[in-house]
Amino acid sequence: MTTASLEAKFQEKVDQEVKIEPRDWMPDAYRKTLVRQISQHAHSEIIGMLPEGNWITRAPSLRRKLGLLAKVQDEAGHGLYLYSACETLGVEREDLFEQLNEGTAKYSSIFNYPTLTWADIGSIGWLVDGAAIMNQVPLCRCSYGPYARAMVRVCKEESFHQRQGFEILLTLSKGTDEQKAMLQESVNRWWWPSLMMFGPNDAESPNSAKSMKWKIKRFTNDDLRQKFVDVCYEQAKLLNVTLPDPDLKWNEERGHFDFGPIDWSEFWDVVKGNGPCNSQRLAARNKAHAEGEWVREAAIAFAEKNKQRNIAKAS
Amino acid sequence: MKSNWPLWEVFIRSRQGLNHKHVGSLHAADADMAIENARDVYTRRMEGVSIWVVESKDITASNPDKQDELFDPAEDKVYRHPTFYDLPDEIKHM
Numbered sequence: 129m130t131t132a133s134l135e136a137k138f139q140e141k142v143d144q145e146v147k148i149e150p151r152d153w154m155p156d157a158y159r160k161t162l163v164r165q166i167s168q169h170a171h172s173e174i175i176g177m178l179p180e181g182n183w184i185t186r187a188p189s190l191r192r193k194l195g196l197l198a199k200v201q202d203e204a205g206h207g208l209y210l211y212s213a214c215e216t217l218g219v220e221r222e223d224l225f226e227q228l229n230e231g232t233a234k235y236s237s238i239f240n241y242p243t244l245t246w247a248d249i250g251s252i253g254w255l256v257d258g259a260a261i262m263n264q265v266p267l268c269r270c271s272y273g274p275y276a277r278a279m280v281r282v283c284k285e286e287s288f289h290q291r292q293g294f295e296i297l298l299t300l301s302k303g304t305d306e307q308k309a310m311l312q313e314s315v316n317r318w319w320w321p322s323l324m325m326f327g328p329n330d331a332e333s334p335n336s337a338k339s340m341k342w343k344i345k346r347f348t349n350d351d352l353r354q355k356f357v358d359v360c361y362e363q364a365k366l367l368n369v370t371l372p373d374p375d376l377k378w379n380e381e382r383g384h385f386d387f388g389p390i391d392w393s394e395f396w397d398v399v400k401g402n403g404p405c406n407s408q409r410l411a412a413r414n415k416a417h418a419e420g421e422w423v424r425e426a427a428i429a430f431a432e433k434n435k436q437r438n439i440a441k442a443s
Numbered sequence: 444m445k446s447n448w449p450l451w452e453v454f455i456r457s458r459q460g461l462n463h464k465h466v467g468s469l470h471a472a473d474a475d476m477a478i479e480n481a482r483d484v485y486t487r488r489m490e491g492v493s494i495w496v497v498e499s500k501d502i503t504a505s506n507p508d509k510q511d512e513l514f515d516p517a518e519d520k521v522y523r524h525p526t527f528y529d530l531p532d533e534i535k536h537m
Contacts (some may be wrong), residue, residue, distance in 0.1 A: 149507065151506070152507050153507075153508070198487075206489060212468045215468065217537070220447070221450075221470060277467075285488075424448065427448065427472035427473075427476065429474050430472065430473075431472040431473035432472070435473075
């Protein structure tokens with residue numbers, strides 16, 4: 129079969145909502161797009177542990193510490209589901225790690241912002257995980273089977289993350305004046321970067337159309353961002369916080385909230401590596417990887433020794 | 444030096460009475476470690492009562508390009524299905 133007819137057959141399957149599985153024929157560009165997207169997603173889960181890990185030892189109560197520990201452990205799990213899905217496309221895990229550690233692969237820019245106060249752990253759960261869920265729920269129906277299946281698992285676990293974050297903020301909102309101020313200050317810092325998590329405006333997002341045609345993406349960046357703003361408005365009221373956007377108001381005609389312009393120069397700056405914590409995150413990741421090297425080698429040596437022993441015993 | 448741990452496929456029985464089902468893969472140095480890692484990665488919320496792991500390289504899979512040839516022997520055998528057989532209307536359940 130010619131490539132053109134293979135491509136037509138592939139698109140027909142996608143249009144009919146038949147999932148594509150690892151060994152099925154797929155266009156090179158589809159494979160490449162998926163490898164990039166899934167690995168970036170996996171890297172984000174792994175790097176995402178760092179800003180939160182920062183607060184595990186300083187969580188204000190045992191209940192909060194247990195919740196945060198479980199959440200960070202989930203992020204590691206999500207990274208592993210996603211690396212595993214990515215490997216079905218014919219890439220090696222070790223190569224993906226290398227791209228992350230060398231800084232040639234991207235991860236979500238949101239994790240290059242610092243967690244300065246305990247309220248930030250709440251804001252990450254409410255806003256960052258909230259935005260992530262908005263992005264991830266449609267991915268459960270992604271055309272690539274292993275990615276879709278991984279996302280089903282991720283989404284099931286992610287709702288606990290958002291709820292634990294919201295509960296942290298709700299507690300602060302009923303606390304002392306200082307706690308209320310801490311809450312507001314944190315939301316002020318996290319609101320705009322959370323909106324940036326949906327990616328550039330549709331007009332600036334050249335790959336979106338192709339991803340939609342391939343049913344990797346189901347909604348555009350701007351659609352998802354709007355949905356997020358609409359949901360957060362009501363939730364912010366329950367927390368008694370003001371979202372830091374003077375232009376935020378209900379638009380009767382559109383049936384949505386209008387919101388102010390996003391500072392995309394900040395977004396691109398962070399993407400390019402100049403965010404507040406880019407180098408710190410990569411350094412922490414590289415340190416962990418380097419310090420684990422002897423463990424990985426020892427485990428291989430131990431497995432090899434046991435194998436030889438079992439062979440000797442059997443003969 | 445790169446110390447690549449081999450890739451394992453993980454199958455989980457979610458409860459007694461159900462069969463093991465493929466859930467994903469992971470890397471581990473040996474089978475024991477693969478089971479322990481599978482517990483941590485795939486059963487953090489009591490999703491399983493039993494785990495199988497098998498090295499990915501030991502799995503033989505059918506070729507999706509030959510799917511039609513492989514499965515077509517069953518295609519024209521409608522007589523393997525109960526609806527192929529005519530029964531009098533009086534018999535409601537059989």
